[in-house]
Amino acid sequence: MNAAKSKLRDSEKKIIEFIERNREETIHLSITEVAERSETSESSVVRLCKRLGYKGFQDLKIHLAREVIAPEKQIHEVIEKGDDVVMIKKKVFQSNIQALYDTIEVCSDDEIRKAVDAIANARLIEFYGTGGSGTVALDAQHKLLKLGIKSFAYIDSVLQAMSASVLTNQDVAIGISHTGSNKDVLAAMKLAKEAGATLICITSSSKSPITKISDIVLQTASKETLFRTDAISSRIAQLTIIDILVAAVANQQYEWCYSNLQKTRRSTIDKKL
Known part of the structure; x- marks a missing residue:
């Protein structure tokens, strides 16, 4: 997000600054709440999401949720030839857990x-x-x-x-x-x-x-x-x-x-x- 700041409007910069200060909280906020808390508008939030390459606000929140999860808990979910049973267990569990985290964000x-x-x-x-x-x-x-x-x-x-x-x-x-x-x-x-x-x-x-x-x-x-x-x-x-x-x-x-x-x-x- 920091790299994109110089090309953004003032309202969009305010949104980014709010998100950066409240990354974990933003995951649980609606687009209306983010607009109000950053003193901007819903249209500005939508425009920012598009500028950053996301499909929309929900897509942005999904990516934030993935970043918030501690790195040691992020296990690449692709099961590869040679994985032992313990690794497969971890990958399947993490895949299912991530599906639930993501579903919280995309289900209205x-x-x-x-x-x-x-x-x-x-x-x-x-x-x-x-x-x-x-x-x-x-x-x-x-x-x-x-x-x-x-x-x-x-x-x-x-x-x-x-x-x-x-x-x-x-x-x-x-x-x-x-x-x-x-x-x-x-x-x-x-x-x-x-x-x-x-x-x-x-x-x-x-x-x-x-x-x-x-x-x-x-x-x-x-x-x-x-x-x-x-x-x-x-x-x-x-x-x-x-x-x-x-x-x-x-x-x-x-x-x-x-x-x-x-x-x-x-x-x-x-x-x-």
């Missing part, structure tokens, strides 16, 4: 709030996913059902399409796709949209086909390593988003969800040894 608080409200007020929630994202969809269904919230997860493309086509404007369809371009999930989401349902997507690609048709976008971040075709760190981030939604919905409807949780727990008590 406003979008999370909208998603929670939509789920809490829905007649029915459906989840669509395939492969690794399919396991996330099943996990989401399980967690919401425990709270008494009607939800279904479909990992078969035919069932996804059939069920999505008969949704209503009282329902919510949630598509889970790491790339945001899974053909089957996208097809189901389009049918759900035609049926009038509210669309929520969980994806790491902010400019993918699924984000273009969704009403609410919950973005994740991930660090992929060699031999990880199932996008493990992406799945960790997706599962965490689901946990946030479930916890927030339960908190919003605390008494009702708590009562249902006791009922569903009692219903399965004889299934345990």
Whole structure:
């Protein structure tokens, strides 16, 4: 940042000086808060991010977060031929940890709030996913059902399409796709949209086909390593988003969800040894 100062406007210099004094705090601030604290404007913050080569303010915060992590904790995540089990363990752990740190920054608080409200007020929630994202969809269904919230997860493309086509404007369809371009999930989401349902997507690609048709976008971040075709760190981030939604919905409807949780727990008590 210091190298770029001489070519910047006064307002942009003020922003850089604020960030340099408050690097760790900036990671947790919104663009509005940074503008207010540096006595500039949101447009100046956006312009500065572009001048520095970042896609936007969230991208800048991700890079700041990586710098703030102590160097001794930064392990290059690429698994290389010859790595022993201990090194692989460290790299996979660090990759997943970094995915969660990055997801905190790229996932909008406003979008999370909208998603929670939509789920809490829905007649029915459906989840669509395939492969690794399919396991996330099943996990989401399980967690919401425990709270008494009607939800279904479909990992078969035919069932996804059939069920999505008969949704209503009282329902919510949630598509889970790491790339945001899974053909089957996208097809189901389009049918759900035609049926009038509210669309929520969980994806790491902010400019993918699924984000273009969704009403609410919950973005994740991930660090992929060699031999990880199932996008493990992406799945960790997706599962965490689901946990946030479930916890927030339960908190919003605390008494009702708590009562249902006791009922569903009692219903399965004889299934345990």
